[in-house]
Amino acid sequence: MNERDWHILKVLHEHRNITKTAQSLYISQPSLTKRIQQMEKEFNLKIVERGTRGVQFTPQGEYLAICADEMLIRLRQIKETASNMGQEISGTLRLGVSNYITLHKLPGLLKIFRERFPKVDFHVTTGWSKEVLDLIYKEEVHVGIVRGDYQWSGSRHHLFEETICIASKEEIDVRNLPFLPRIDYGTDALLKTMIDNWWRDNFSGPPLVGMEVDKGDTCKEMVRNGLGYGILPSVLLEKDQNLRQMDLKDKQGNPLIRNTWMLYHGKSLELKLVKEFVEFVKGVDFMRDI
Structure with a gap:
């Protein structure tokens, strides 16, 4: 079996459906x-059997599908190690990045890095931070933010x-x-x-939620x-002077702080491409340079 076959097994195991798998892989059924x-x-x-509920994997098929993840990771590591033996910084940098960073910081960051190393390609997966953390644990990405x-x-x-703020169009009394x-x-x-813990520390009843939207940027526009x-x-909120802002504070009067981190496995630095990127990011002031 080649790399393509292992990838087919992985995707089929995820979808459990021939039609969806074929569409995802851009091949005919x-x-x-x-x-x-x-x-x-x-x-x-026998790897799979078709039933009324779609594709069912046999016990042997389940084992091969589990092996598919391991084989794909190993094949990728072999390619990266071979590429790493050269003197030039090249190859594909795999990144897992939270949604906000992807939208507001990542394009400028990658632009500068690409200018320094023009033979580098990027494979970026975005999502909630917990999803990105899972990608790093599984070594599906080199670096996560x-x-x-x-x-x-x-x-x-x-x-x-960063701090966590109450944002409003007009000045409001927190007690209200x-x-x-x-x-x-x-x-x-x-x-x-x-946010929920802060609310419970300060109020006995639930908030009056008048609207639920997809993301923070949309919320800000509604507030505006x-x-x-x-x-x-x-x-x-830092670039929007038209909104009133108040930091959430704990019982001691300290603002609630949220940190943003770059995470990676130490052994990943054995790859020159990853080491260069990590050192590059360490030298960036995210609040000024990007």
């Missing part, structure tokens, strides 16, 4: 079915910190928050927990138009 049959012939066993103080036993570098419309938005679990208040990270 007959070609996919034929390739699976060839794998079964090579191993002399996450927001929040997640537990991590590998190497890390602090990028910047339970009676004012709040605009909630999708965010990662750590920030949500931080006077549709309610939002509780947002300060980096989303």
